[in-house]
Amino acid sequence: MAKKWISALVCAGLVFVAGQPARAGDSAADGGGYAHAGVAPGLRASATAATAAAPSGYTIKGIDVSSHDHTLGAIDWPAQAAGGVSFAYVKATEGTYYVNPYFDGDNRDAKAAGILVGAYHYARPDKKDPVNEANYFIDHAQWVKDSQTLVPFLDLEWPYGSLNLPACWGLSTAELTGYIRSFANQVQARIGRKLMIYTNTNWWNPCTGNSTAFGDLPLDIAGYTASLPPLPSGWSSTAVWQYAAGNNSQQGNYDKDVFSGDYPALTRLAGGAPASQPPLGLRAWANGKYVTAESGGRNPLIARATELGLWEEYDLVNAGAGFVALRSRSNGKYVTADGGGSKALIANRSTIGLWEEFTLVDNSDGSVSLRAHVNGRYVTADGGGSKALIANRTAIGAWEKFDRYAVPRMVTLKSVGVGNYVTAERAGTAPLIARAAQAGLWEQYDLVDAGHGYVALRSHANNRYVTAESAGTKPLIANRTAVGPWEQFAPVDNPDGTVSLMARVNEKYVTALSGAQLIASGTAVADAQEFQLGS
Missing domain, CATH: 2.80.10.50 (Trefoil (Acidic Fibroblast Growth Factor, subunit A))
Known part of the structure; x- marks a missing residue:
């Protein structure tokens, strides 16, 4: 993205301190992507910031990109992964009028390279339409409840230059915080997770009146400084720190982020189950054996293991709307009622769709049963457990019951x-x-x-x-x-x-x-x- 550095600029009554970034919009009407109203054309991110090494003590590296980063060609996502990038945020939308034409490809290709990916939205508070704006974002953000999709973030900062708007978008602090809360609430209503806020302290504090009302949301702090900058009012910690700008005139030089934690902690920002929840095992009533994803998940699920091990462990993932999904610890893939429920269950899906959703039924005798969303049928340990599991029963009997064991x-x-x-x-x-x-x-x-x-x-x-x-x-x-x-x-x-x-x-x-x-x-x-x- 085109980022601008301001050494000592007073704009619309606010002082912008050297080293504090502002993200450029990249819509068709951008007019050059200036950082905010009042910034002269031609200012560019310093080469020092663009090539900065990751801050000491941070081991999980990421980048964020927009359409500007395709100026010199496609992003080489396998090369980014090989270079140590673990996560990426890709601009999806702006306002209710712009979709990044490269978002679909970047989202797909980054995930294929093993990178965790989240979508972000450039906010237009001046439009005073937060609910429709949030819906527009989620409609295009490709949010899925899987282990590779990170929670989305809302980009809140200075208007880019061609908009000719005041630094706080011409809104009062009450109007601006109302916009943020309505947007955040709508996103949570749509995806069942809290969105992240991307901002800069020098924008947030004056424009929101030092609001502390959003500290329950994860934070992505932008600050191009040698050490973590002061955080906005309301936050005592940050999930992500954008510590250096990229330079879209240099191939492969993108905005640089670090995550405040280890890799398992990063996965808790994804759509899958929180890492703090132990996996579970399922013992079939049909034969007293544990359900296993044999051959590391390559074979269909069958109840014939005599003890719990990696192939018998599953993460119970909230799929929303009352449904759950089972992610096998043998290969990290989701269990699917293959063939729309006509084939045996197998753990070979990387995302959650209709075939991967189940209702977990708590029976009165303490057992549990699984009903497949795709056909409304119950999962059975067919043949008294001698055959692979399949979702083809209309009622619950002994073969459709399982004891739920949590694996410590x-x-x-x-x-x-x-x-x-x-x-x-x-x-x-x-x-x-x-x-x-x-x-x-x-x-x-x-x-x-x-x-x-x-x-x-x-x-x-x-x-x-x-x-x-x-x-x-x-x-x-x-x-x-x-x-x-x-x-x-x-x-x-x-x-x-x-x-x-x-x-x-x-x-x-x-x-x-x-x-x-x-x-x-x-x-x-x-x-x-x-x-x-x-x-």
């Missing part, structure tokens, strides 16, 4: 506020505390599905469950042999990829402070209540 996942918890791992000291006889510099046996826990959206933590130090002792009034300690309300926690996936744990017993967040034992005492999420989930 080994994790570590690293406190964001303290910077150390949570350890069950003295082999679990001491309360939990965040002061281990490295993760060993005492810092490892099994994440166990406790049902109804709760998990339990079983310490590897002593094989005991972590409890919010005395109904949450005392520090956490791993000393329980069974899971009850005191041992259950609700995992909360934060916008920056971290996880917080809310104790069921008192509905307070587990808090880690330097030198202090962990306790469920937090009433809100800040650094002290955030943990990086490792494995």
Whole structure:
């Protein structure tokens, strides 16, 4: 994109500080893509910014592109992936009048190269039509509930020059925040996920009146500085940082981003299941065997495994509208009722469509059944489990029932506020505390599905469950042999990829402070209540 750097420009009463970017629009009426009203033609991103290395401490790299980035030819997505790019945002739309003609191809080809991709929309608040604008965006954004599609973002910044509009689009702070909220709410209503906000602090704070009302949305901060710039009002962390501009006169030189977290955390910004939820296994009532995606998912599903392993593990993904999808851990592909339900179930789809959607039925005897969306038939372990699973039954009998087993996942918890791992000291006889510099046996826990959206933590130090002792009034300690309300926690996936744990017993967040034992005492999420989930 054509990015402009402003050294000390006062425009419409706002001061723009050197190193703070503004994204150019790229509609047909752009008139050259100047950064915002009042910027003289000919200003270009500095070569230093365009070639800047990723900031220290950030390992997950990304780019964002628009039609401007096709000036010298197509984007070589396999080369970007080979160069370490893990994610990309591609401009999809602007207002209710422009669709990027390269979006479909970039979205498809980037995903084919193994890159996670999200769509973005250049906002036109001056049109005062946020709901229709949000619908226009989602209609063209190709949002799918899969593991490669990132949540979309709304680009909020200065108008580009040819629009000849004031810096805040001619709106009051109340009008502008109203536009943002209506747009965000409509996107969430359409896709079931919160969108991300892309902005710059020097635009956001004056134009929204320092609004703190949007801190629940993930943030993509734009700031071409050596270290993370000050964040806009309302945010204490950012998911993505656009740290340097590209230069569309140089092939392959695109706007540069980093993600604030590790790769599993990045995947939690995608449409699939949150990484904090353990996978599940299905044991068929027909023969007491586990459903397996044999040969790494190349063969149809069949109930003949005697124990749970990778081929028998599935992520339960919310597909929206009351449906779920099953993603096999054997190959990362979704289970499909192949042939519109006429063929055996097999895990070979990369996205969720009608054939990959199921209704999870909770039976009165504690078992579960799966009804395929495509034909309304129940999945059966045919032939008493001797044949592959197929969705062809009109009623639930023994062959259509499965026990749902959550597969424990080994994790570590690293406190964001303290910077150390949570350890069950003295082999679990001491309360939990965040002061281990490295993760060993005492810092490892099994994440166990406790049902109804709760998990339990079983310490590897002593094989005991972590409890919010005395109904949450005392520090956490791993000393329980069974899971009850005191041992259950609700995992909360934060916008920056971290996880917080809310104790069921008192509905307070587990808090880690330097030198202090962990306790469920937090009433809100800040650094002290955030943990990086490792494995």
